Amino acid sequence: MPGDIIAWGEGDGEKVPLLSVDDGKIETQFDWEQWKQFILLESYTRQTAPFYARLPFHYHYVPERVRSLALKFLLALNKNKGTQPTDFPGHPIEQGFELLHYLYCNNGGTASWESSVSGQIFLTHDIDTRGGFEWALKTAAREKKYGFRSLWNVVGNLYKIDYDALDELRKDGFEIGLHGYNHDNKDAFLSEDALRKRFDRCKPLIERYGMKSYRSPSWLRTPMLFDVLKDYISTDFSRLDSDILCPGGQGGCLWTKGFEYGGLLQIPSTVPYEYPLFVGYKPDQLLNFWTPKLKWLRKINGNIVVNTHPDTGYSGNQAMLDSYEQLLIYLNDN
Numbered sequence: 352m353p354g355d356i357i358a359w360g361e362g363d364g365e366k367v368p369l370l371s372v373d374d375g376k377i378e379t380q381f382d383w384e385q386w387k388q389f390i391l392l393e394s395y396t397r398q399t400a401p402f403y404a405r406l407p408f409h410y411h412y413v414p415e416r417v418r419s420l421a422l423k424f425l426l427a428l429n430k431n432k433g434t435q436p437t438d439f440p441g442h443p444i445e446q447g448f449e450l451l452h453y454l455y456c457n458n459g460g461t462a463s464w465e466s467s468v469s470g471q472i473f474l475t476h477d478i479d480t481r482g483g484f485e486w487a488l489k490t491a492a493r494e495k496k497y498g499f500r501s502l503w504n505v506v507g508n509l510y511k512i513d514y515d516a517l518d519e520l521r522k523d524g525f526e527i528g529l530h531g532y533n534h535d536n537k538d539a540f541l542s543e544d545a546l547r548k549r550f551d552r553c554k555p556l557i558e559r560y561g562m563k564s565y566r567s568p569s570w571l572r573t574p575m576l577f578d579v580l581k582d583y584i585s586t587d588f589s590r591l592d593s594d595i596l597c598p599g600g601q602g603g604c605l606w607t608k609g610f611e612y613g614g615l616l617q618i619p620s621t622v623p624y625e626y627p628l629f630v631g632y633k634p635d636q637l638l639n640f641w642t643p644k645l646k647w648l649r650k651i652n653g654n655i656v657v658n659t660h661p662d663t664g665y666s667g668n669q670a671m672l673d674s675y676e677q678l679l680i681y682l683n684d685n
């Protein structure tokens with residue numbers, strides 16, 4: 352590469368020049384647009400269906416305690432493999448691509464794919480069980496107290512939906528979104544036709560609440576899923592900027608602002624608030640855990656996209672409600 356090299360990458364022990372400035376003009380090692388698309392669409396990784404998506408019965412028949420232990424085991428296994436937290440992707444902050452993008456734009460590169468959706472707060476929740484509705488209302492009441500309105504994603508065809516609770520939330524200005532068909536974690540890996548049939552069955556619910564938003568169960572996502580999704584909703588929250596959670600494989604779009612692609616507004620989730628619980632943190636330690644990332648997101652004008660679950664194994668209990676209120680207070684003040 353000609354000119355002064357301003358960013359290096361490292362792969363297989365070798366240093367690779369990534370960006371240089373030559374005579375005031377930015378040069379890139381790879382075609383910038385293709386490079387950016389490759390990363391934002393997570394083409395560098397491929398998710399596979401987790402083993403329990405291949406079970407002949409719904410994996411929710413496995414008791415929650417056992418599933419929660421399995422998640423802890425998976426996270427510990429990844430840690431022992433050295434894939435976290437120091438390896439790629441950095442977690443909770445992976446700043447490589449954000450830095451590169453900053454350097455590129457500050458040296459004359461033209462920003463594209465920029466969206467007006469940046470520097471915002473999105474509070475989002477996935478209701479995984481019928482029991483979650485009760486805590487959804489309690490959580491929403493805390494949000495209201497601080498002037499927030501959030502997104503509540505419901506599973507289309509798993510449990511008896513509490514329409515009264517959803518109606519109340521809607522009336523209070525909260526948004527209702529879709530959280531998959533039945534949370535069997537198969538949606539992203541079905542044939543296109545089979546997935547369309549599932550979404551078609553969700554249409555009455557989509558229409559009843561004017562749903563615009565979606566989050567895929569267990570963060571499972573494939574190009575086919577996004578391609579079908581755009582015909583039903585307009586905004587997706589299924590990607591994470593740094594993903595060490597999805598049972599289909601680690602990755603993330605390494606990006607904290609919204610972007611439009613393939614007919615969808617995609618808003619990466621940046622604060623999966625409950626994650627530290629599975630690596631030994633207590634509810635009252637969560638805000639401390641996330642504060643460095645919250646500050647970083649503010650600095651780079653990224654979106655603070657919080658995700659929780661109002662279900663009893665996650666945020667559906669008093670200790671977590673109090674912890675979440677601490678987060679709301681922080682967001683209100685900072």
Ligand SMILES: [Zn+2]
Pocket residue numbers: 477478479530534568569
């Ligand atoms: Zn879920």
